[in-house]
Amino acid sequence: VFPSFAPSWRINWTRLTVFFDYPPAFRKVIYTTNALESLNASLKKVLKPKKSYMDDEAMMNVIYLNAHRIASKWTMPVRDWGLALGQFAVMFGSDRVAL
DSSP states (O other), X not given: OOTTHHHHXXXXXXXXXXXGGSOHHHHHHHOOHHHHHHHHXXXXXXXXXXXXXXSHHHHHHHHHHHHHHHHHTOOSOOTTHHHHHHHHHHHHOGGXXXX
């Protein structure tokens, strides 16, 4: 269907497969496109009606307050978070991870 993709994937295969170097619990946590898509859609809904803002700080305040409001609706815990958090600490050092 997309013949131009195959050569690019072959050339860049080592960079594309780095994701699989991580343990499964780790991958589940870092692969969060659904949550990010939901957050982006919610923020767009808030930002779109007003096309311009006084300054960058005003826009950042709107983003911050609405991201906080959106996050309060998230009630599902991240699956295997404890396991992934321990693996984050081992891989990146406990000084960089809030345990």
